Structures are given as structure tokens and as C-alpha cells.
Amino acid sequence: xxxxxxxxxxxxxxxxxxxxxxxxxxxxxxxxxxxxxxxxxxxxxxxxxxxxxxxxxxxxxxxxxxxxxxxxxxxxxxxxxxxxxxxxxxxxxxxxxxxxxxxxxxxxxxxxxxxxxxxxxxxxxxxxxxxxx
Numbered sequence: 001x002x003x004x005x006x007x008x009x010x011x012x013x014x015x016x017x018x019x020x021x022x023x024x025x026x027x028x029x030x031x032x033x034x035x036x037x038x039x040x041x042x043x044x045x046x047x048x049x050x051x052x053x054x055x056x057x058x059x060x061x062x063x064x065x066x067x068x069x070x071x072x073x074x075x076x077x078x079x080x081x082x083x084x085x086x087x088x089x090x091x092x093x094x095x096x097x098x099x100x101x102x103x104x105x106x107x108x109x110x111x112x113x114x115x116x117x118x119x120x121x122x123x124x125x126x127x128x129x130x131x132x133x
Contacts, residue, residue: 033089035079035096055117060101068102068110071095 039054040047063071074095077083083092101117103110 032081033078033092035075035092039093039096054097055100057097057101060098061113061116063098063102065110068098071098072103072108075099 038047038051040050042048042051071094074083074087074092078087078092078095
């Protein structure tokens with residue numbers, strides 16, 4: 001589920017003087033996150049639950065327009081391979097979760113507050129909320 005990026009370097013196990021003899025350097029693969037798929041395995045209940053609760057996290061409603069725009073910018077930059085140097089995987093995932101909760105998946109437009117995923121009632125939550133004492 002990850003796209004690959006090539007990284008060229010030398011291996012510590014390379015024989016001494018190999019570079020001097022014209023031997024080519026070792027090529028290793030560094031993985032990039034696949035933002036087109038959920039972070040967690042959707043083949044397991046735990047993975048589906050984590051994805052659902054992260055996307056519908058009610059705290060995402062508190063994000064400012066500036067935070068939402070910054071999250072969108074980071075996600076788009078990462079997809080283009082132009083993210084700021086030093087950006088961590090965790091920063092990208094946090095931005096992606098915020099982006100998914102507030103922007104339309106097809107148009108990319110910011111959704112009206114009540115239409116956002118983070119404003120939706122989770123299954124089972126309406127029962128205890130509506131029970132009269």
C-alpha cells in the first residue's frame with residue numbers, strides 16, 4: 001500500500017574499496033505513505049473502527065479554517081511530493097484525517113460545518129442521548 005521512492009547510498013556491508021573500484025552504490029527503497037487508502041487495515045474490525053472514529057472525531061469540529069487549509073495544503077503537497085523537508089509521517093496522517101473530516105472527497109471543497117464527518121452522530125450514540133430520565 002505504499003509507493004516507493006529510491007534512495008541511493010552505500011551499504012555498510014559493502015567491501016572496503018568497492019566504490020574506488022567503480023562498483024555502483026547500493027540502492028535502497030524508502031516508502032511513501034499511500035494517502036489514497038485508509039491508514040489502518042480495513043480487513044479487520046479494529047482497523048475499520050480506528051478509521052471511522054478518527055474520521056468522525058468530534059474534536060475535528062473545533063479546527064479553525066486556517067488549520068483546515070493548512071491540513072489540505074500539506075496533503076496536496078505530500079501527494080505531489082513537495083511536502084516541506086522534515087515532515088513526519090504522523091504529521092501527514094494528522095493532516096489527512098483532518099482533511100478527510102472536513103473536505104468533500106470528490107470536489108475538495110470545504111464542507112458546511114453541519115455536513116462534516118466530524119459532526120455526524122456515531123451509531124448507538126442517539127439511543128442513550130434520547131432516553132428520558
